[in-house]
Amino acid sequence: MKEIELENVKRWITTSNNKVSHPVSINTTCPGCHMNVAFATRRRHFDAQRDTLAFSSECPSCNLVTHFWMTHMSSLTDGNVEDEPASLYMLPTSESRLNLSAISELLPDNALQYCASTQDVFQSGNHTATRVMVKSTLDSIFTSFLPKGNSHSSLFKTVQDSLPAVGLDEPLMKLAASLRKGEPLDRLLANSDPASPETAEALMKLVEKLVHYLYVIPREFQELDQQLTELSQQLPASSEAAGEDVDQSDSEGATAETDPDQPEVQAGEQQHAA
DSSP: OEEEOGGGEEEEEEOTTTOOEEEEEEEEEOTTTOOEEEEEOEEEEEETTTTEEEEEEEOTTTOOEEEEEEEOGGGGTSOOTTSOOOEEEEESOOOOOOOGGGGGGGSOHHHHHHHHHHHHHHHTTOHHHHHHHHHHHHHHHHHTTSOTTOOOSSHHHHHHHHHHHHOTTHHHHHHHHHTSTTSHHHHHHHOOSOOOHHHHHHHHHHHHHHHIIIIIHHHHHHHHHHHHHHHHHTSOHHHHHHHHHHHHHHHHHHHHHHOTTSOOOOHHHHHHHO
16 A cells, blocks of 8 residues: 555545545556556545545556545544644555655756656656657766766767766765774764664664665666566567667777777888788
8 A cells, every 4th residue: 555645636525414525636656557647536435433535546547446545534624733634545556756856956957857757758658758768868867977078979888987986885985984993883883871762763774774775776776687688588689689789889899998908009000011
């Protein structure tokens, strides 16, 4: 079951029998087709003893039946600030997309705009346009990490040349430095006094972030790479061969530029050989 923000409710109706506001239209992502659609609610039933409203809807795109529940309905009408605020839930759940507005200040403007546009296109159900947008979005994400003056002739080169500037090991380097004797994390771990709730919460969050960073994310990328590999193997032979030709040419170009053992041929030697 997934919680949905009440801001997603676009239209309400107040019934005459119980004076409780019922949501009529809810904008959210369909768990079936992954499109952002407006669910028109049906079969609404208010349970006064549990102060809960149950209702259902069908996706206007794929007709998937989706069920909704709202709890603490009385808080919508009595105005009592001590009441628990109403909450909205749906089942089945849809996969949550990255909340770009929450991290907008962390992304370059160009990358943020491409990511947002790609999300919009994907949730509109245009899968081919999504594929086109993803390529441009990948380029915008990694271009910001390129060394100044570095040109990118292909997406492969853009990603490869940006890796030294990404600095994915920096968080772990700072963690190691903080564990030196007398440094903040060392002092927190070595302190013999009872730990405060804030300290315990921060240390627990550190453990959880490390587990996600060191184990979960690499596994997720591994599984995604496997899925992409299987999808690419389903392509027609002509498309697959064309992709291999492009990859091979990029690889050969990168080898010629970066292989320190490749002898340089002087202009005089070329003329002599001719």
